Amino acid sequence: MGQARQTRAYGEWASPIPASALAEGARKIEQICLDGDVITWIEMRPDEGGRSAVMRWSPGGAATDVLPRWFDARTTVNSYGGGAMASRGGVLVFTQYSADAFPKTRDQRVHRQDPGALPVPITPPVAASYADLEIDPAQGVVYAVMEETNVVTNGQPTQSLIALDLAAKAPPRILAQGSDFYAAPRLSPDGRKLAWITWNYPSMPWEGTELWVADIDPSGALRNPHKVAGAPAAHVDPMLNPVLQRLMRFSDEAVVQPLWSPAGRLHAVSDRVEVNGDRWANICRAEDGRLAPVTREAAEFAGPAWQLGGSSYGFVSETEVVAAMSRNGTWTLVRVNTETGETQLVDTPFSSIEHLHIGNGAAVFVGASFTAPAAIYRMDLATGETELVRATRPALDEDVQACIRAPRSITFRSGPDGAGQSHAFHYAPLNPHFEAPEEEKPPVIVVIHGGPTGAAKPALDLTIPFFTSRGFAVLDVNYRGSTGFGRSFRRAIYGGWGKVDVEDCLGAVAALVRDGKADPHRVLSRGGSSGGYTTLALATFTDLLSAAASYYGISNLEMIARVTDKLEAHYAELLLGPYPSASKLFRERSPLFHAERIDCPIILFQGTEDPVVPPKQARVLIDEMKARGLPHAYEFYEAESHGFRRTSSIVGSVEEELSFYGMILGFTPDGPLKAPQLRNRGDADT
The missing domain is CATH 3.40.50.1820 (Alpha/Beta hydrolase fold, catalytic domain)
Structure with a gap:
């Protein structure tokens, strides 16, 4: 027979979940990269003072730490960071976060680590931070967003789109500047084009952005930059908040996550897609200098871009995408036929799917449900078999x-x-x-x-x-x-x-x-x-x-x-x-x-x-x-x-x-707890 339940007032029940369980042994996945079959990720560890560690896993192997403990892969760009590392051909680049090194800033130098070697800095010791890293092995550079603390534009640190020399023999080279914000530099499969996102005040990345593309010439310079998406509103209601009016006259389209198909066709998620009288963030494809919808779902294929480096879809082939889709407050995994736009639900136990990447016939993502904590999973797209790569906390008893x-x-x-x-x-x-x-x-x-x-x-x-x-x-x-x-x-x-x-x-x-x-x-x-x-x-x-x-x-x-x-x-x-x-x-x-x-x-x-x-x-x-x-x-x-x-x-x-x-x-919670000092309570000041 089961144990009889005790009757006790709400709030006073004895719980098997102490406050320590919320952090001890726990970790938060902040970014994932795929490099062939190798999965690399950043995880924040409260037990190590909030350090962001880099780990690596390959099929048949175990997850291992990549960096020594004195390295912390974390960027301060836009304060919320994101996109603090990239990996390609076994080479890792990351933004280092450490104690105060320069006035009013942190050590945010980009480091390079080759297999079996210690990381070495590839950016100069200046008051700048870097994010949204993309490695171009042919040019020998890393494309990135640079934010300069001591160079001010519109009252705020200045951002630029730059190329960093992987060999650290040349200074950072500015590729694009003049906008308030830059994000998501993404290299085409043939290495000949670069796409990126930009926006200006007073916009936010989920309100009005622009998608740009340029050719990369043999010297590494960008040629023929042109805007693909991000047109102003055709009509702006003069009764709207003047700030919203200015935003809409810059761009009335939130474009995020540019991504190239295997054949080099540019895609992105845009909220210009109208379904059932509303607008939704759907997957689109660049056609004839504009974005055309691939999907038309009353759902969202990307969340708000508070952090850089977001990824919620990827290509299985030229005609198939696997994507995370949000509807009515929960997320699902779907297969998308890019020719017809048809979506097919992938059966998973997850209600939250983040950091989704596709490669070599597999989907890698952070999955969680209302009853199971987040973890990194690798799903074989041919069989549907799912493998646990990294849990974010000890098993729940x-x-x-x-x-x-x-x-x-x-x-x-x-x-x-x-x-x-x-x-x-x-x-x-x-x-x-x-x-x-x-x-x-x-x-x-x-x-x-x-x-x-x-x-x-x-x-x-x-x-x-x-x-x-x-x-x-x-x-x-x-x-x-x-x-x-x-x-x-x-x-x-x-x-x-x-x-x-x-x-x-x-x-x-x-x-x-x-x-x-x-x-x-x-x-x-x-x-x-x-x-x-x-x-x-x-x-x-x-x-x-x-x-x-x-x-x-x-x-x-x-x-x-x-x-x-x-x-x-x-x-x-x-x-x-x-x-x-x-x-x-x-x-x-x-x-x-x-x-x-x-x-x-x-x-x-x-x-x-x-x-x-x-x-x-x-x-x-x-x-x-x-x-x-x-x-x-x-x-x-x-x-x-x-x-x-x-x-x-x-x-x-x-x-x-x-x-x-x-x-x-007026109740006594169960267990030993740290009590606050309650002030001005009157008869019960402590």
């Missing part, structure tokens, strides 16, 4: 697995008139050893993804069962503005940031309460970056929350409009309006300027080296809450940036968050 279940996908009406429609994943409390008193409803944590151009991740994040196994319900919300639901849904947040996302969180909770699956008096929220902002907005502009946890969240929208990273220098204006002319709206939506309305205790977590949401964003709100006597707690983590990478930060923050919820809701 039976007790942990028993506390994990796929969520229920819900769609609900939202907004003041109920005209809006949004989506969420609902995770119910789950622990086979416990049940709650019969009349009790569970507290619910509203999880708010970052971006806001992003999406709730359709994959196992052990943080969620960390809470649900203790008796919390979790709502992971795809509010208006999220990706994967078409361009209209993504753009619905423009002008409404801090309003429509808040409305959708209110609507998600109301739907759960109507179903009798949550306690309306015990609602919590957690979010990072812009998700942290929405969490703070919920705490300030609604009476929904009992407590809030903000991870590197934005408290002052005016400050983020003035000081943030290069990629997002004008992003807040796109989401709200031109600054400073719309400064009134920025202040209206900023929690900092309405701290007297904060309706619940808040805990803040912040990295001291965050270039996207600088630490001052947290400090000014802390000072305001102190002055007003509002209950709060906070923790600053040294050497952490935008997103925590170290085991101590990841574990410590979630322990303090859970302890904080217990303090506010």
Whole structure:
């Protein structure tokens, strides 16, 4: 007979998932490269202080470390990085990240490593960083995006498209310049052409970009550069946000991931494809100087390009592509006939597919499901057999697995008139050893993804069962503005940031309460970056929350409009309006300027080296809450940036968050936990 379940209040259940399990022995795959049958990848390791290690695997062999421990393959281009390495013919090139070497920057020199040798730098010691590397063995160069910290254009570090000498005998050579951003230099199979992506302020890479192609002459220079895609809008509504109008007059097409077919035909993913009255990011092919759709699906074949080096499709042959496709919040693998555009579902257990590469009859990707953690897999496309290459965490034992279940996908009406429609994943409390008193409803944590151009991740994040196994319900919300639901849904947040996302969180909770699956008096929220902002907005502009946890969240929208990273220098204006002319709206939506309305205790977590949401964003709100006597707690983590990478930060923050919820809701979480210092609680100051 099974063990009898204990009756204990929600939040107090004993969980087999300690906070340490969220980071210890875990790793995050940041990039994959295929070099023949050899798979090379970058994995971030919290146990090594967040170092990004390079590993290599070949069929029949074991995964091995490529670099000594003092190398860290990580780029700071656009702050979010990506595309920090490339491998071809056994030669590895990567961008090194190390301690301060130059004023206001990091050592970001590109290194080359030959088999059996130590890495050697191939770029000079200057204040520049490099990303999106592409090796051209015939020319003996590496194509890359260069970002120069001390050379400023439009108030931000200058980017160029460059060629680096693989032999380190010549300085970097600028191939293209003049645009604010460059990405994805991709060499044609015959080595005679180069394609790349570019865009200018105030655009973002998921809104308006241009696809360019040029011939490579024998000297290595680019000749006859011409634009293939990225035309301005035919009509611009004069009533739109002026920032959005400027973007649309630059390019009204988001083109990403240029890729050449085996015969040298250029393809890319573009959101100009219209299906069922909306626009979707589909695979297209360059024909007669323009992009023509290959697929016409009400689905997305690429996510938002927050990082460089993205890859979500690849060629099996001239007439077949294997691609990752997102529909209704989850990803699938599909085969695409490039002549007919027909798509055929590939049966896999995965709901999340990232870093997809195709080569030698195999698909290599990071796959995950709601019940299984991410791992690198190699799928034989002829047989469908899938081989595990690298797990991202130790195997989950039976007790942990028993506390994990796929969520229920819900769609609900939202907004003041109920005209809006949004989506969420609902995770119910789950622990086979416990049940709650019969009349009790569970507290619910509203999880708010970052971006806001992003999406709730359709994959196992052990943080969620960390809470649900203790008796919390979790709502992971795809509010208006999220990706994967078409361009209209993504753009619905423009002008409404801090309003429509808040409305959708209110609507998600109301739907759960109507179903009798949550306690309306015990609602919590957690979010990072812009998700942290929405969490703070919920705490300030609604009476929904009992407590809030903000991870590197934005408290002052005016400050983020003035000081943030290069990629997002004008992003807040796109989401709200031109600054400073719309400064009134920025202040209206900023929690900092309405701290007297904060309706619940808040805990803040912040990295001291965050270039996207600088630490001052947290400090000014802390000072305001102190002055007003509002209950709060906070923790600053040294050497952490935008997103925590170290085991101590990841574990410590979630322990303090859970302890904080217990303090506010009046229960004692199970197990030893690091407790935060709660200030201004009145009778219970600690």
